Amino acid sequence: MLNISHNRLNQKVDITGYKAGLKVFHKRHYKHFNRFLAAFSFIVLIILFLPWTQNISGDGFLTTLKPDQRPQTIQSPIPGRIEKWYVREGDFVKAGDTILHISEVKSEYFDPNLVARTGQQIKAKEMAVTSYQEKVKALGTQIQAVSKERGLKLEQARNKLVQSRLKVQSDSIDLEAAKTNILIAQRQFDRTTTLEKEGLKAVTDVEEKRLKLQETQAKLISQENKLLTSKNEVINAQVEITRIEAEYADKIAKARSDRFTAQSNQFDSEAQVTKLENEYTNYEMRNNLMYIRAPQNGFINKALQSGIGETFKEGDRLVGIMPSDYEMAVETFVEPIDLPLIHLGEKIRIQFDGWPAIIFSGWPNVSFGTFGGKVVAIETFISDNGKYRILVAPDKDEAPWPKDLRVGSGAFTMALLEDVPIWFELWRQINGFPPNYYQPVNGKSDVAKK
Structure with a gap:
């Protein structure tokens, strides 16, 4: 085995005279193995010519479609001292409802008359x-x-x-x-x-x-x-x-x-x-302004300033509120090299955290647990993470998104591009080339891909 000894048994002993050797070195073994290799090669060749949908994946999170529907904090334009709270965390408030009462801390406004x-x-x-x-x-x-x-x-x-x-x-x-x-x-x-x-x-x-x-x-x-x-x-x-x-x-x-x-x-x-x-x-x-009121209907998330008698400056955040009426959207990020491939109206597949899904990135039609979306906004300036932000809204032509989704939960997105053979996708991945570039008509994504 290690060729330490000068006595070579393979030259002195013929293993084909044994039953085990006959079974291993029988000529019929090579025949079946060759058939297996031929069948496997044929199947692989067929698979290489199967269609594959190119895609761009990205990680994001759930947000709202309009800025005024996103979670916000309520600030006081004047400095003051907390006197009384009228709500608790998790309470539902309507627009104009009083959240807390504050008092003056500046001497020039102390006079009640x-x-x-x-x-x-x-x-x-x-x-x-x-x-x-x-x-x-x-x-x-x-x-x-x-x-x-x-x-x-x-x-x-x-x-x-x-x-x-x-x-x-x-x-x-x-x-x-x-x-x-x-x-x-x-x-x-x-x-x-x-x-x-x-x-x-x-x-x-x-x-x-x-x-x-x-x-x-x-x-x-x-x-x-x-x-x-x-x-x-x-x-x-x-x-x-x-x-x-x-x-x-x-x-x-x-x-x-x-x-x-x-x-x-x-x-x-x-x-x-x-x-x-x-x-x-x-x-x-x-x-x-001594009474801090709710700007819109929503739920009290968290009291950022707590207690009674606590003072704060003008512009300090007092309490967080989540609007009750909102339209869901997904905020995702793509690499700069993939940005030219994204256009308004582009079809997007989304997997939400907490919803099980089986994803075949190349065959979106057989994927399970994903939901459809469309690109509604593309950021023109790069974000802090070195990527470009994309805003995706629900696709009305597909199944609605789950009702139990919450703003801030994670999401995995896939932008569907052209259909190409598998061999072409493998060749592109090995060479590190980007997906095929194409320009949709009138600057909008063509729903029917080639």
């Missing part, structure tokens, strides 16, 4: 707005009255100016008349003086003419003074018009400034009223 007092502040500010509105109206009336008074004063001053100018004209005429009178009186005096020297007039006549000349000169000087006085009255009338315009412009500007100030205070009060109304609404909404 905060909403009422904010309403009183709003009323006070609204009264202030009304007061400013009345003040604006009163100042507007005052501006109109001052403007009307200014018009009357200016008209009076302009009339006085016209009178002064007319008086100047009158005094100018009187001055010209006085100048004419003095010329006449001067000629009469000269003529009378000449006649007195010739002896035709008496000295008394000369003295009378001199007296009259002096009176005429006095009147001329008086008339010049009147003219200057009239001109001064014209200037005074013009100055008065300017003064009135400046005085009433200052009064109107001051009244308008007061009105603008009142309007500014009015607008500021209106802004404060709006701000207080916003705070009032926020306080009312915040009071409503």
Whole structure:
């Protein structure tokens, strides 16, 4: 056996002389064995040409078809402290049912009459707005009255100016008349003086003419003074018009400034009223947030914050809820190399955890315990596990899925592709090639495979 000894028995002993040797080395044994090999080879050859359905398998889990039907957690938008629970884990709640009551933890909201007092502040500010509105109206009336008074004063001053100018004209005429009178009186005096020297007039006549000349000169000087006085009255009338315009412009500007100030205070009060109304609404909404309510019909899964008096921050998860009305779907994952083979409407076979199944991946028609589905969504970005997520909904053309399925349980999926011979599938698997690529019509999977 190990060829340790140099004495070789197979050369010295003939085992065909024994009965056992005759049975083993009989020629009929080779004949039956050769027939068996031929039959086996023929069967294998036939099997190699049998059809085989290519498929892509993946592991996934049960989920819901719509995002709003999936398990969710209820958060509080404000920080608070738990005061009372109204439900237990496993209870069924309807949309709007109270789940728990919380209280405030911030000092600025401790006042229980905060909403009422904010309403009183709003009323006070609204009264202030009304007061400013009345003040604006009163100042507007005052501006109109001052403007009307200014018009009357200016008209009076302009009339006085016209009178002064007319008086100047009158005094100018009187001055010209006085100048004419003095010329006449001067000629009469000269003529009378000449006649007195010739002896035709008496000295008394000369003295009378001199007296009259002096009176005429006095009147001329008086008339010049009147003219200057009239001109001064014209200037005074013009100055008065300017003064009135400046005085009433200052009064109107001051009244308008007061009105603008009142309007500014009015607008500021209106802004404060709006701000207080916003705070009032926020306080009312915040009071409503003291009661955490169910967003939809469902079952309470788990209380994430427990106990009484426990505090939490805004956005913290308080309790988990599972919607009662939902449409089942399977979330599965495929390799990136197989993603181009998956299209919307692709036929999928699914095996659910807890439901026994006998699966022949190449012959789906003889598989037992699997259920049909269709691809309804394909993720366009790779997941954290290095695969692409596929969402599969029930196939309405096949048997319905079991009613006792629960969201989160596992599932094994197979996407059915082309039918190929077994020898081709073996050759593809040995070489590590992907399944046959094909493009369905209009981007949708063709239900009838080749």
